[in-house]
Amino acid sequence: MRFLFPLIAAGLLAAALPVAAQPAPPARPxxxxxxxxxxxxxxxxxxxxxxxxxxxxxxxxxxxxxxxxxxxxxxxxxxxxxxxxxxxxxxxxxxxxxxxxxxxxxxxxxxxxxxxxxxxxxxxxxxxxxxxxxxxxGRAVTLDLGGQRLIVETPDSLKARVKGAAEVPVRFARDAGGLALTPFVPVPTPKGPVWMELDSGSNGAVVVAQHNAVLLGLNPDAKERQPFTLAVQGGPKADVQALVMDLVIDGNIGVPVLKDWVVTLDLAGERAWIAKR
Missing domain, CATH: 2.40.70.10 (Acid Proteases)
Structure with a gap:
């Protein structure tokens, strides 16, 4: 489902690194x-x-x-x-x-x-x-795969960009000794939210961890893709074909979904917004 190597290092968090100076925002987007x-x-x-x-x-x-x-x-x-x-x-x-x-x-x-x-x-x-x-x-960026672009925002363009978009909860994992930076958004289940990474490096629509499959109405033992309605907490829904796999994370949202969304991430303020294209 993906042939690159996200460094999802569950359990490998090291001591916190010193806070780096924030880069100055660009003069214009x-x-x-x-x-x-x-x-x-x-x-x-x-x-x-x-x-x-x-x-x-x-x-x-x-x-x-x-x-x-x-x-x-x-x-x-x-x-x-x-x-x-x-x-x-x-x-x-x-x-x-x-x-x-x-x-x-x-x-x-x-x-x-x-x-x-x-x-x-x-x-x-x-x-x-x-x-x-x-x-x-330290920057704010907007991922617009459908528009074939990533935008580095200014404070003013960030405010304008997120008008009309849904703000969603987000976690940023700092794995691999605190060096990595990966965004996760919550998907509700009857037991509580599971957290799925936003992954522009995955060609699968949604991959669900086997340990969450039943909670999301999926067959944990199925090898083939299954119909699934992805619903990010506070954000958009998407009807997709999901694959269940044995993962060390809760799940993964890939390119076939992200190409229909505009995702804005404030990496300094740790906030996220999603709008449908």
């Missing part, structure tokens, strides 16, 4: 154009011509060994996380790597180093990396 990648995912072009995936549930921004060398970094140390099915991922790290695109500089404090060719088809277009929300920490 900045639109980062997105382009399809392999027909199901989304990528953008950096100023230097490099291509990066946009993966909102990737947790940690990662670059290729070649991109690390070009940035003058010799990878060192280790970052450990887990994909949503529980398999462990170990990455070397680089610090102070910047990515310039569409007039905005993305500067996550630490990036992972990963050889994407191990996961991609042999004829896949070359990638320099995968950018997660940690690269936008």
């Amino acid at each position: 900045v639109t980062l154009p997105l382009e399809p990648y392999l027909g199901v995912l989304w990528a953008f072009q950096a100023k230097d011509g490099g291509r990066y995936l946009l993966d909102t549930a990737g947790g940690l921004t990662a670059i290729t060994p070649a991109a690390a060398k070009a940035a003058g970094c010799e990878p060192w140390g280790r970052i450990t996380g887990h994909r949503m099915r529980g398999d462990r991922v170990d990455l070397a790290r680089c610090d102070k790597v910047t990515i310039d695109a569409a007039g905005v500089t993305l500067a996550p404090p630490t990036v992972g180093v990963f050889d994407f060719s191990k996961l991609l088809p042999p004829d896949a277009p070359t990638l320099q990396g995968s950018v997660a929300l940690d690269a936008f920490a």
Whole structure:
């Protein structure tokens, strides 16, 4: 269902990191154009011509060994996380790597180093990396996959953007030793809400953890997709085909749903809004 590696590191939270200085908002909203990648995912072009995936549930921004060398970094140390099915991922790290695109500089404090060719088809277009929300920490961004864009908001444009949108509860997971940044929104059940990540790197509409399937009216033992009405608490609904899997998280909302929504995330204020396109 997904071939990248969101660092969902359940149980791997480390001591809190020092609070980093918040980046100054842009003078005006900045639109980062997105382009399809392999027909199901989304990528953008950096100023230097490099291509990066946009993966909102990737947790940690990662670059290729070649991109690390070009940035003058010799990878060192280790970052450990887990994909949503529980398999462990170990990455070397680089610090102070910047990515310039569409007039905005993305500067996550630490990036992972990963050889994407191990996961991609042999004829896949070359990638320099995968950018997660940690690269936008402290900013407000709007994901509009249907419009093929991600917008870095100003305080004024944020106010205008969310007029008419539904504000929904949100949690931001800081896994992988506090480096990752992944958004989760609640879906009500008779027992209480389950929290599903918003994932622009997943080609599945909805993946539900097996331990939540009955609560959501799904057969936990079914291998095929099942009809399901996704209802985010306080937000929109979507009639989809859901897949049940054994996950270490509650669930995942992917591109087939997100392309019909406009999702605004205030990463500094920890707020979220969803509007239907």
